[in-house]
Amino acid sequence: MSKHRSLRVGGALAARRNVLKRRERVDLLKKRGKWKDGDRALGLPKTKPDV
Numbered sequence: 001m002s003k004h005r006s007l008r009v010g011g012a013l014a015a016r017r018n019v020l021k022r023r024e025r026v027d028l029l030k031k032r033g034k035w036k037d038g039d040r041a042l043g044l045p046k047t048k049p050d051v
Helices: 022-032
Strands: none
Touching: none
């Protein structure tokens, strides 16, 4: 039995994600110089991933 076309894994997973996990957001803020050690990881500003 074959899989339905909508269930197949294709190149869609290789696409750029536009939602970052909290750790990724903190790393990005550190890279941009907007994060200080001791800052809280709750209520982070919105960030867009680097291209």
